[in-house]
Amino acid sequence: MxxxxxxxxxxxxxxxxxxxxxxxxxxxxxxxxxxxxxQEVTQVPINLWPSSHLLENxxxxxxxxxxGPKMLNSFLVASGxxxxxxxxxxxxxxxxxxxxxxxRMVCFWLIFMTLMLPLEVRIVPTYAIAANALQPVQAILDxxxxxxxxxxxxxxxxxxxxxxxxxxxxxxLPLVATATGTFLYRQFFMxxxxxxxxxxxxxxxxxxxxxxxxxxxxxxxxxxxxxxIMFVSSWNQYLWPLLITTDRATYGTVVMQLKALxxxxxxxxxxxxxxxxxxxxxxxxxxxxxxxxxxxxRGLISKDK
Amino acid sequence: xxxxxxxxxxxxxxxxxxxxxxDVEIEAGEFVVILGPSGCGKSTLLRMIAGLEDIxxxxxxxxxxxxxxxxxxxxxxxxxxxxxxLYPHMSVRQNIGYALKVAGMPRAERDAxxxxxxxxxxxxxxxxxxxxxxxxxxxxxxxxxxxxxxxPKVFLFDEPFSNLDAKLRVAMRAEVRNLHRSLGVTSVFVxxxxxxxxxxxxxxxxxxxxVVEQVGKPSEVYHNPASLFVADFIxxxxxxxxxxxxxxxxxFRHGQGGMIHLPSLGQGLVSREVSLxxxxxxxxxxxxxxxxxxxxxxxxxEELGASRLIYANADxxxxxAVDTSNDALGTGMPIHLSFAAVDAHVFDxxxxxxxDLGDANSAATRARINA
Numbered sequence: 129m130x131x132x133x134x135x136x137x138x139x140x141x142x143x144x145x146x147x148x149x150x151x152x153x154x155x156x157x158x159x160x161x162x163x164x165x166x167q168e169v170t171q172v173p174i175n176l177w178p179s180s181h182l183l184e185n186x187x188x189x190x191x192x193x194x195x196g197p198k199m200l201n202s203f204l205v206a207s208g209x210x211x212x213x214x215x216x217x218x219x220x221x222x223x224x225x226x227x228x229x230x231x232r233m234v235c236f237w238l239i240f241m242t243l244m245l246p247l248e249v250r251i252v253p254t255y256a257i258a259a260n261a262l263q264p265v266q267a268i269l270d271x272x273x274x275x276x277x278x279x280x281x282x283x284x285x286x287x288x289x290x291x292x293x294x295x296x297x298x299x300x301l302p303l304v305a306t307a308t309g310t311f312l313y314r315q316f317f318m319x320x321x322x323x324x325x326x327x328x329x330x331x332x333x334x335x336x337x338x339x340x341x342x343x344x345x346x347x348x349x350x351x352x353x354x355x356x357i358m359f360v361s362s363w364n365q366y367l368w369p370l371l372i373t374t375d376r377a378t379y380g381t382v383v384m385q386l387k388a389l390x391x392x393x394x395x396x397x398x399x400x401x402x403x404x405x406x407x408x409x410x411x412x413x414x415x416x417x418x419x420x421x422x423x424x425x426r427g428l429i430s431k432d433k
Numbered sequence: 434x435x436x437x438x439x440x441x442x443x444x445x446x447x448x449x450x451x452x453x454x455x456d457v458e459i460e461a462g463e464f465v466v467i468l469g470p471s472g473c474g475k476s477t478l479l480r481m482i483a484g485l486e487d488i489x490x491x492x493x494x495x496x497x498x499x500x501x502x503x504x505x506x507x508x509x510x511x512x513x514x515x516x517x518x519l520y521p522h523m524s525v526r527q528n529i530g531y532a533l534k535v536a537g538m539p540r541a542e543r544d545a546x547x548x549x550x551x552x553x554x555x556x557x558x559x560x561x562x563x564x565x566x567x568x569x570x571x572x573x574x575x576x577x578x579x580x581x582x583x584x585p586k587v588f589l590f591d592e593p594f595s596n597l598d599a600k601l602r603v604a605m606r607a608e609v610r611n612l613h614r615s616l617g618v619t620s621v622f623v624x625x626x627x628x629x630x631x632x633x634x635x636x637x638x639x640x641x642x643x644v645v646e647q648v649g650k651p652s653e654v655y656h657n658p659a660s661l662f663v664a665d666f667i668x669x670x671x672x673x674x675x676x677x678x679x680x681x682x683x684x685f686r687h688g689q690g691g692m693i694h695l696p697s698l699g700q701g702l703v704s705r706e707v708s709l710x711x712x713x714x715x716x717x718x719x720x721x722x723x724x725x726x727x728x729x730x731x732x733x734x735e736e737l738g739a740s741r742l743i744y745a746n747a748d749x750x751x752x753x754a755v756d757t758s759n760d761a762l763g764t765g766m767p768i769h770l771s772f773a774a775v776d777a778h779v780f781d782x783x784x785x786x787x788x789d790l791g792d793a794n795s796a797a798t799r800a801r802i803n804a
Contacts, residue, residue: 326512329504330483330506330512332532332536333531333535
């Protein structure tokens with residue numbers, strides 16, 4: 129749609145600038161508050177101009193929330209989830225698109241249906257599984273009578289347990305399955321012409337080789353876009369890490385530490401430190417978006433699409 | 434021993450019969466073209482040879498080995514696809530060498546081979562480009578180089594030129610022909626373009642609706658079509674086909690009371706419903722006094738430059754004649770046409786098969802085939 133009237137142009141620019149300000153204002157306030165001293169930040173009305181205490185506030189927030197190791201934790205978990213999601217999504221989409229098996233549509237719809245079941249909905253059963261990842265296997269053994277058989281024969285009681293609480297796998301694995309990612313990959317794989325598959329068959333390459341040497345390089349752009357979204361969303365995870373880690377000192381993530389930065393109602397209202405901490409915590413996802421954006425724009429422009 | 438042997442090959446999708454049983458022997462070093470209208474099963478047949486499609490019934494042998502159960506890579510075939518099917522993320526060099534890489538050939542040896550093949554199709558300046566940076570003709574060459582580098586027993590071409598423009602197509606045709614001459618590899622080429630088929634083929638396989646209508650040299654197929662379908666399909670303009678029957682008086686009756694005097698053809702065919710066929714270039718314009726001349730009215734004229742096509746109406750039947758004269762002719766004008774009885778073909782209307790017309794006709798046909 130192309131409009132050539134200057135009034136319309138002015139209005140649309142106005143709306144866009146307004147929207148931009150609306151989006152950026154909270155960030156500005158965070159930044160401004162993070163740079164003020166405790167006297168300045170408690171002033172009424174608030175001053176919207178930055179002051180000179182940014183570095184000391186950052187230092188205070190870093191120390192108070194123990195952000196060093198927590199950053200590492202967050203980074204490990206977010207990267208783990210991102211990589212896991214991409215591997216799982218690309219492989220399951222590969223199976224659904226390129227292989228002809230009887231239950232293929234059933235599988236696709238089962239995966240698709242999990243879109244309607246976000247973590248918040250299934251958090252109790254997911255926690256139960258995380259508490260003992262082998263519980264389903266135990267249940268199968270119990271129901272089929274195998275554990276009873278083993279017990280009567282050998283006298284050993286079968287009790288399988290694999291506890292994922294307070295561990296990196298526990299924080300990562302339950303978040304790895306992604307219907308969105310699978311769906312994205314499926315859409316991309318369906319645009320691959322049949323002839324390309326056949327050409328690689330004629331060239332003698334097997335399915336895994338085709339996946340690794342043709343599909344993965346071709347889906348690079350997709351992968352980066354997906355990785356960006358997934359990294360940011362898993363960095364921002366709050367509920368699941370909070371639930372599964374009781375040992376906050378070792379396994380806490382930065383987003384959980386935000387809570388520790390909020391001033392105690394009875395203590396000193398040092399919101400400047402809180403805001404400085406928030407600045408540190410939102411920096412990595414911001415960097416990832418900024419860096420990745422350059423990449424996938426390049427991917428979209430390049431001719432080998 | 435034949436290079437490729439198809440015996441009773443059938444293809445069925447659920448309950449749809451696509452290929453109805455094909456028996457063909459292809460000799461080593463031969464260039465065979467499978468020609469037919471779209472949906473006749475020609476590509477399916479090729480893909481069955483390649484191993485990309487299961488064989489429902491029958492047997493395919495390549496170089497004496499039955500390949501029904503073999504994977505594509507084990508059959509020794511290389512294929513050139515309609516849309517080139519190049520790997521878009523690989524350079525020309527990687528594209529050509531991919532099959533060798535999969536086969537585990539060391540890099541140095543591979544690069545030497547790729548370079549040699551690329552030179553033979555004059556692609557060596559482009560080895561480091563991506564397919565997206567090449568023209569259609571160059572991509573086609575990469576696809577061919579990719580097939581050649583494996584030194585296969587059989588080349589399979591699946592309508593490889595249908596995405597190229599007319600001029601490039603002619604050039605690529607010559608290139609494929611030269612390539613075949615120098616390499617001598619058995620080739621099977623699928624197309625729906627009859628000019629392509631006629632110029633490339635040592636032998637043609639004409640298919641229609643999953644059935645092989647005729648197998649033969651291009652001239653044989655042109656001058657001695659085995660069925661009504663082949664007669665109609667091969668040649669442009671198409672063969673004149675006039676539906677009618679022979680009377681006892683030696684006249685062929687057609688259209689609304691049309692009569693053609695052909696006493697030498699009618700014996701044994703009296704009252705059978707047949708189609709009489711004659712090539713437009715063998716129909717002459719004659720003067721009104723000529724004995725046995727067919728009187729017709731010009732419907733319209735197609736100017737071709739060196740000659741023109743006269744579409745005429747003879748008592749309700751369409752006749753096309755190739756005319757090289759410069760006479761002033763226009764729609765609605767009466768003309769007189771004639772052709773030699775030995776140039777005529779007769780097809781049974783019910784079976785669609787050719788009717789043998791005796792020695793005089795076969796001698797004339799043979800002379801044309803060998804000319």
